Amino acid sequence: MSTIKDVAQHAQVSVATVSHVINDTRFVSEATRVRVQEAIEALRYVPSALARSLKSNRTHTVGMMIPNSSNPYFAEIIRGIEDTFYExxxxxxxxxSDDDPIKQGNYVRLLTxxxxxxLIVMSSGSDVELLDTLRAARMPQVVVDREIDDLAADLVEVNHEAGGFLxxxxxxxxGHRRIGCIAGPLGLSSARERVQGYRRALGEGGVTVDDRLIRGADFTSAGGLAAMTSLLDSARRPTAVFASNDLMAIGAICAAAQRGLRIPQDVSVVGFDDIALAAHSNPPLTSVVQPKHQTGQLAAQLLLERIADPSRALQRTILQPSLLVRQSSGPVPEAAR
Incomplete structure (x- = not known):
């Protein structure tokens, strides 16, 4: 493996000159810079990231925590984050973190x-130890999608309550009046707020909220399937269901199909997130659209700004959702009118 001394000898310059070219810490003539870069390329020299970080006090590396890598929603946010940091x-x-606050806390300590x-954090839920660990980390942090109470960090999220309302x-x-709700884990602010939007819409629509039509589940298709099965077994079977994310909505559609029910002729289903898979479910899913790539870009930009200026005021960015209507929602069945 080549060293910085090998590069200096190959380019016939001093080690200090090679260092200045690599770190851009002092003026070096264009001819010398080209000679050093050609030597680096010829010898396939890889500068030590650790050595560079000791000089600049930066590693040019950030950490990112997500709750569930199998959820396509997070993958689409990650793309926006990675694109911005790469540039x-x-x-x-x-x-x-596998939705485990303890595991997430261990990762925070490792990244520290x-x-x-x-650090960019998508919380796995409320946990006192996690909050203490994030506070103790003493590094720039941006929270995405799921607010963490009492943590001094920049925030980027969609208006979850408005999405549940839409x-x-x-x-x-x-025309639906018996509308079920499949809620996410209520320890998460995003899940609570989506249910709040559901309740507000019913209230403003003159429909009494019936807690018997609300089921809790985790943000997975299996959770949606189990919750929908329970709703379909209830005495007041809903004619429509709002699921708090698309994976749960797809699970709900599967549960309805298992009972021989047609979507949307017998029961309508609306999801939340508009993941890429939503357009290809059977039938294509009506969903609340989150600007996922934009969310990732904004989170990365905020963290870059915070790294450059740790003392600037905290920023709270709330993006507005929209509704994309596809074929999984339709008029209330005539028999239920």
Whole structure:
């Protein structure tokens, strides 16, 4: 493996000159710079990231925590984050917490030891130890999608309450009155707020909220299938269901199909996120659209700004959702009118 001394000898310059070219820390003539770069290429020399970080006090590496790597929603946000950091010359270390706050806390400590320049967090839920760990990390942080109470960090998220309202209002306009809700884990702010939007839409539509039509589940297709099965077994079977994410909505559609029910002729289903898979479900899923790539880009930009200026005021960015109507939602069945 070549060393910086080998590069200096090959280019016939000093080690200090090679260092200045690599780190851009002093003026070097164009001819000398080209000679050094050609030597680096010829010898396939890879500068030490650790050595460079000791000089610049930066590793040009950030950490990112997600709750569930199998959820396509997070993959689409990650793409926006990675694209932005790549253009800025930063590497991203991705950690999957498996919806376990304890595991997430361990990852925070690991990333702190690796001296990352900043951290993007998608919380796995409320946990006192996790909050203490994030506070103790003392590094720039941006929270995405799921707010963490009492943590001084920049935030990027969609208006979850407005999204739940849009989904439920759409079903009300189609004539539905018995509208079920498949909620996510209520320890998460995003899940609570989506249910709040569901409740607000029913209230404004003159429909009494019936808690018997609400089921909790995790944000997975299996969770949606189990919750929908329970709703279909209930005495007041809903004519429509708002699921708090698309994976749960797809699970709900599967549960209806297992009972021989048609979507949307017998029961309508609306999801939340508009993952790429939503357009290809059977039938294509009506869903609340989150600007996922934009969310990732904004989160990365905020972290870059925070790394450059740790003292600037905290920023809270709330993006507005929209509704994309496809074939999984339709008018209330005549028998239920």
């Amino acid at each position: 800025a010359g930063f590497n991203v270390i991705l950690c999957n 030891e690796k001296q990352v320049d900043g 989904a439920t209002q759409h079903l009300l306009k189609l």
